[in-house]
Amino acid sequence: MRRFGLMLTSAALLAACGPMTVQQAERQCFERARLAKQPRGEVSMGVGTGGRSAAEVELNVSSDFLLGRDPAAVYEMCVMQKSGQPPSRPLYARPDWR
Numbered sequence: 824m825r826r827f828g829l830m831l832t833s834a835a836l837l838a839a840c841g842p843m844t845v846q847q848a849e850r851q852c853f854e855r856a857r858l859a860k861q862p863r864g865e866v867s868m869g870v871g872t873g874g875r876s877a878a879e880v881e882l883n884v885s886s887d888f889l890l891g892r893d894p895a896a897v898y899e900m901c902v903m904q905k906s907g908q909p910p911s912r913p914l915y916a917r918p919d920w921r
Contacts, residue, residue: 842907849910852901856894856914859887 843851857863864882871877887897898914914920
């Protein structure tokens with residue numbers, strides 16, 4: 824019985840390492856393509872108790888952007904690596920791409 828549990832656990836772990844569906848890969852790779860197009864950032868400022876001011880800056884820059892890679896090529900390569908299949912449609916044909 825214990826051996827069966829070990830085999831079942833091993834099978835579940837191996838399945839988790841396998842390729843994901845194209846739809847899952849497309850969702851994950853879309854953000855990578857957005858970062859290849861341009862950096863993303865956020866600035867927040869505020870005043871706290873006693874008049875203390877606070878500021879925070881967050882900037883996300885990808886190596887794909889720094890190397891000047893085409894976001895569509897980044898997207899396609901990423902989806903292929905994650906799912907083993909090409910995207911269901913090119914990046915520039917997606918309605919949510921601007």
